[in-house]
Amino acid sequence: MTALSCPELRLIDGFYDAAESAQIYQLLHGQDWPENRYIVAGRQFILPRLQTWHADPGIRYSYSNNLLETRSWTPLLLKIRVQIEAFLQVSFNSVLVNLYRNGEDYVGWHCDNEAELGEQPLIASLTFGATRPLQFRHKQTGQRGQVLLPSGSLLVMQPNFQHHWLHSIPPEPNLMTGRINLTFRNVVPVSEKIDA
């Protein structure tokens, strides 16, 4: 199964060209990365990747608040946000930055369906650095597929993708180079949730 047969995924290859992508990777890689050991309910666990979370003032996200401090936008992240918003005609108020340092880093099967993302979460996912496959698995049928995410590509996860599919980035033990992934999200502010 290819991404084209998963109608809830749209891949734009070369959203950034190779030179821009390499520069963005280097700049993001040089940011201050926090420790990836977390204490949850008194137990320590190690996240198999490094993460930072950046959001507009007042935006809270339970996933990140459990693990991560909220950072403000850097000029680079803001510039990319503006470009993605203009291209997709969608607004985002936050971005989760993931660094997969090499093929040992991964993310297990999950879907991004936290309540704060609202009923129709559209997520824009940018890749810089190593090409990794995003695997997906249908929640009901078990149907599986994958899409390769090259450096500079933009993957749009349409809202129903989170409803119907789980996704993962599996480990690749022989891969020595890193991948940085930006996932732009729109988190519904707490006050709007109360009013809704």
Ligand SMILES: [Mn+2]
């Ligand atoms: Mn995800």
